[in-house]
Amino acid sequence: MTFRIKPAMLKIAAAAWLLGATAAMADTTLEFTQWWEPELPAGSLRKIMDDFEAANPGIKVTLVSGPYATTRDQISVGAATGTLSDVVGLDGAWVNNLNAQGALADMNPMMDASKFDKAQVADIIKVDGKAVMFPVASFVYPVFVNLDLAAQAGVTKLPSTRAEFLEAAKKMTHADKNQYGWVLPLSLQTPSGVQNDMMSWVWASGQSMMANGKPDLEGKPVVDMLTFVKSLNDAGTISPGIATKTEQEKVEEFVNDRVGMMIDSLAHVNLIRKRNPKLNFDLIPVPVVENYTGKRGLPYASWGIGISAASKHQEEAWKLVQYLMSEKVNAKLVSLANAFPGNVNAKPDFVTSDKAFGKAFEIFKTGYLANEFTGLPVAEDLMTQFDVQAQKMLAGEQSPEQAAAAAQKGWMAKF
Amino acid sequence: MTRQKRSHHKLKRAVAPYLYLSPSLLIIGLLMLLPMVTVIAYSFQNSAVLRRDPSFAGLKHYQAIFDDPVFWASLWHTLYFTCMSVIFHMTIGMIFALMLNSDRINPTLRNILRVLYILPWLFTAVIIAVIWRLLLEPNGVVNSILMQLGIIGSKVEWFSSPETALHAVTFANIWAGYPLFMVSLLAGLQGIPKDFYEAADIDGAKAYQKLIFITIPQLMPIIISISLLDFIWTMQVFPLIWITTGGGPIYSTEVLSTYTYKLAFSSYNLSQASASAVVILLISLGLTLFYIRYQKAR
Structure with missing residues (x-):
């Protein structure tokens, strides 16, 4: 059998190829590096990008995705070599270093030029006056309470103050049954326990670990928090193995009815339900100091977004940032991620369909997002240093005041 | 021509x-x-990797790490971890190799033991770390057994206590690494001519005399070679320590590899991390040269 290709068909094919190639050449391709895609349902972030491309003809988005740690290293190296992607997923802990490298674009002029409504975003992370990051999705850290353990221990009112928390933790602790009131993960492998499980007590009461842009660890708020954590430890209410415990192990202990209370990311609600469908738990805000009635700071981790200073397509990159921060798209993204929105007007669908998320959303709306590590230099190193001093304190090697003073000295060297 | x-x-x-x-x-x-x-x-530059125009720093970063007490603690922990690991790898490897080479053990049992003894070698460092974390956690199997036997009175936080953490990670590494010695020594044992033992039997030598005067001298080249290699490899162990303790509690299991990693990826001080890496390189290089000279002398 022989095939004959007519010259007319060849011409059509050539014309189509030429048209396609010309269109491709005219397109601007944005590179978007992030760790979100593997953490979202398969294909969902790509779908959002496809919708963006459809709404913005001439702009294509290439997703560069990887696990969190790999993305962090990739972004650090990209910043150093000037090969950072046009749009980058950011953690608040990275922005100071990246800004010092001159790697992040200031989004202030872009916001002004496009008359962007700044009131619609939950937060704008600024370093040296430059707007370098928006939190797109926030994962807040309330207190999870095992209601069955609480009921068995006779805890009828869930704790609202630190004193009530200590009492509840004591009641829930039965070391002979491997059951403890609270869990504190201070592994040096991932020192985020300092941020999520320790400093959250400070921020919840509207206090700060900083003063005038400098560390204030020897101030009353941090020393009081250390004293409180020490009192929980001295009372034997904290699950053993603190110094090497990781966040995953913390969640496992809660899932297996071994701890009554933990501070944890709301993102773990579905995981907890999946691991132990029978677990009866509730969410409460992080308890505060006595007589505090002000707004509660809510610790959070976020998926942030920024634009590379070296990007040749900053205008298009800003369009993508705007798109992801817009009310509807942001609501769609955070609904997929089980996170709270970066756009204050966006309402994720799970808050109406799920009681636990609904309650957490109320906590979120009545408080404010608080994470003072965002924007600090070498934030992870600061956490590690604080972690070491907290471990020494819990091992009985030093007092809360000494721990705070030693951490302050270490932190000041980094500022 | x-x-x-x-x-x-x-x-x-x-x-x-x-x-x-x-x-x-x-x-x-x-x-x-x-x-x-x-x-x-990089170790001679300021802000290496992080800046496109790093300036020359001279020996500043070496000075900084030598002034850091955590560096010296890490060096000491590395030496303890490495020496204990190599000594016990060799001892356990030798005992198991002799056992597997012995005619006194039933061949079927020997084959079963051969498989069992080599098992730790089949696991990756991550799996080994997870296994030992589970076994040695305060509510883990080890504490439960020891308490039932009355050896300990209360739960021991093996990895979380500064007193026990270094010994615990060293123990886990010993468990993971002895099969290398066992396999190498077993091969060596099978290569020793039977005549030597027959002659010793005729002379009325006892078992321990045969071990000291025939077996160990015959195996000495293997023992020295594998010990040197094991020393070099163990000095660089990272995942096992990182996953079990992260270098803590406090700095009690900080070794040179975790110290360098933290400098690089926690502090983002890649210049000092490079200086620390160069120190590790120099120590390893010294041992490697020693190994090469030994191999040449043979």
């Missing part, structure tokens, strides 16, 4: 071996020498 032709031929003969070697030399240069030289260069 003219003089010119002869010299040309000579040159070709002299160059030929290098041409044959050139592909592998190029690969070694690219994959080994280049990264090494780059890291050495």
Whole structure:
């Protein structure tokens, strides 16, 4: 059998190829590096990008995705070599270093030029006056309470103050049954326990670990928090193995009815339900100091977004940032991620369909997002240093005041 | 053949071996020498990697790590971890190899033991770390058994207590690493001529005398070679310590590898991390040279 290709068909094919190639050449391709895609349902972030491309003809988005740690290293190296992607997923802990490298674009002029409504975003992370990051999705850290353990221990009112928390933790602790009131993960492998499980007590009461842009660890708020954590430890209410415990192990202990209370990311609600469908738990805000009635700071981790200073397509990159921060798209993204929105007007669908998320959303709306590590230099190193001093304190090697003073000295060297 | 032709031929003969070697030399240069030289260069720069125009720092970063007490603690922990690991790898490896080589054990049981003893070698460092974390956690199996036997009165936080953490990670590493010795020594044992033992039997030698005067001297080349290699490899162990303790509690299990990692990826001080890496390189290089000289002497 022989095939004959007519010259007319060849011409059509050539014309189509030429048209396609010309269109491709005219397109601007944005590179978007992030760790979100593997953490979202398969294909969902790509779908959002496809919708963006459809709404913005001439702009294509290439997703560069990887696990969190790999993305962090990739972004650090990209910043150093000037090969950072046009749009980058950011953690608040990275922005100071990246800004010092001159790697992040200031989004202030872009916001002004496009008359962007700044009131619609939950937060704008600024370093040296430059707007370098928006939190797109926030994962807040309330207190999870095992209601069955609480009921068995006779805890009828869930704790609202630190004193009530200590009492509840004591009641829930039965070391002979491997059951403890609270869990504190201070592994040096991932020192985020300092941020999520320790400093959250400070921020919840509207206090700060900083003063005038400098560390204030020897101030009353941090020393009081250390004293409180020490009192929980001295009372034997904290699950053993603190110094090497990781966040995953913390969640496992809660899932297996071994701890009554933990501070944890709301993102773990579905995981907890999946691991132990029978677990009866509730969410409460992080308890505060006595007589505090002000707004509660809510610790959070976020998926942030920024634009590379070296990007040749900053205008298009800003369009993508705007798109992801817009009310509807942001609501769609955070609904997929089980996170709270970066756009204050966006309402994720799970808050109406799920009681636990609904309650957490109320906590979120009545408080404010608080994470003072965002924007600090070498934030992870600061956490590690604080972690070491907290471990020494819990091992009985030093007092809360000494721990705070030693951490302050270490932190000041980094500022 | 003219003089010119002869010299040309000579040159070709002299160059030929290098041409044959050139592909592998190029690969070694690219994959080994280049990264090494780059890291050495970083250790003399300020803000290495993080800035496009790093300035020359001289020996500043070496000075900084030598002034850091955590560095010296890490060095001491590395030496303890490495020496204990090598000694116990060798001892356990030797005992198990002798057991597997013995005719006194039933062949079927021997084959079962052979499989069991080699098991730790089949696991990756991550799996080994997870296994030992589970076994040694305060509510884990080890504490439960020890308490039931009355050996300990209360739960021991093996990895979380500064007193026990270094011993616990060393123990986990010993468990993971002895099969290398066992397999190598077993091969060596099977190569010792039977005549030696027969002659010793005729002379009325006892079992321990045969071990000291025949077996160990015959195995000595293997013992020294494997010990040196094990020393070099163990000194660089990272995942096991990182996953079990992260270098803590406090700094009680901080070794040179975790110290360097934290400098690089927690502090983002890649210049100091490079200086620390160069120190590890120099220690490893010293041992490697010792190993090469030993191999040459043989």
